[in-house]
Amino acid sequence: MPAALKISPFVGGGGLDPSVSKVYTGWYAVLSGGSFPLHDVSWQYPPGAALPILAPGLVPGLDYGHAFIALAALCDAAVFALLLWAARRRGRSLAAPWLWTVGLAVLSTMPWNRFDLHVTALAMLALVAASARRAWADRAFGALTAVAAVVKVWPALLLAGTPRGRRTRTAWTAAAVTGAAVTVGFALAMPNAFSFLAAQGSRGIQIESVGSLPFHVARHFGWSGTWAAKDGSHEFVGPWVHGVSIAMQISTVLAFGWLLWWRRRSDRTAARVLPDAALTATLLFVVTSRVISPQYLVWLIGLAAVCLLRGDTTQRPVALLILAACLFTTLDFPLLYRGLRDHASWLSIANLYVRNLLLLAAAWLSARRLWRGTVPARRPV
Secondary structure, eight states, X not given: OTGGGSOOSOBTTTBOOHIIIIIIHHHHHHHTTTSOOSSOTTOOSOGGGHHHHHGGGGSTTSOHHHHHHHHHHHHHHHHHHHHHHHHHHTTOOSHHHHHHHHHHHHXXXXXXXXXXXXXXXXXXXXXXXXXXXXXXXXXXXXXXXXXXXXXXXXXXXXXXXXXXXXXXXXXXXXXXXXXXXXXHHHHHHSTTTTGGGGGTTTOOEETTSGGGHHHHXXXXXXXXXXXXXXXXXXXXXXXXXXXXXXXXXXXXXXXHHHHHHHHHHOOOOSTTXXXXXXXXXXXXXXXXSSOOOTTHHHHHHHHHHHHTTSTTOSOHHHHHHHHHHHHHHHIIIIITHHIIIIIOOHHHHHHHHHHHHHHHHXXXXXXXXXXXXXSOOOOOO
């Protein structure tokens, strides 16, 4: 089902996407030699990211690029099967597998050409495991979340909605122990495992982020700045960029402060709260980040699909907003990207504004519905 709705993952007359043919292939060459890419500014990931990059080398009979695509297709199909099994097991509607299928199809070839698909699959498996009414469920959830977070940091946000008391202690302890074990294992086995940390501090405002919106318009009114290939992405450089970057980081801190306040006030006993909170936390991270890459939508579609496995989820309208944002993301990249970056065309700017406003609306609505669905109303004295 998922593969049947996709366009071919190859572009340009049979060539592979540059992310695979150039970037990932180059990382594979370094990682397979027993070290992390020390001087590559585009390597900005925890040591566990080596796993999906090295995995295609184990596929017999295919070169690296085609092996990567094959593994991504299998991962996509496995996620679809997981969602279909979970929906039918609970007698629910098929909204979750359909959202996953349609969302990834709308995102075109991009999901199969990024290892974010693998990370999202681990995060979704962790949330599905947490819903099992078994003694091992919380430990499995914590361990799977930690493995996903060691590949790419954002799955740590899944821990935001854990219930009070023993279940939080069990899940967080399992996550801490597993994360530490995997990280230490990589650090002992391969040098430069923490080189990615040095690349994070200099990040600027990437041209597709929420913080970039005023600069796209300002380019038409005499702003002296421009864009530059920097830190593995295209970022704005010039007056006011540093100030906006600081403002975005402050907004991230405020968003996480809100999450802590929500945890203190909320009733998290209902099973739907864990996936709902994971989606809210990730949306808040995405819209306040200095970077919004197209593959971030894969995370959001995956988490929204898990939310739809439960009929009492608060996030159903949020899932529709995310699906709409996927369409404008594909229009932005790759279709209108050159016009946005090089020419600041009004069509590409308008498309980016719509996409980012949809994500902002989704984050606001997600947080509002999560709060209303979990925080008891104060009764007048």
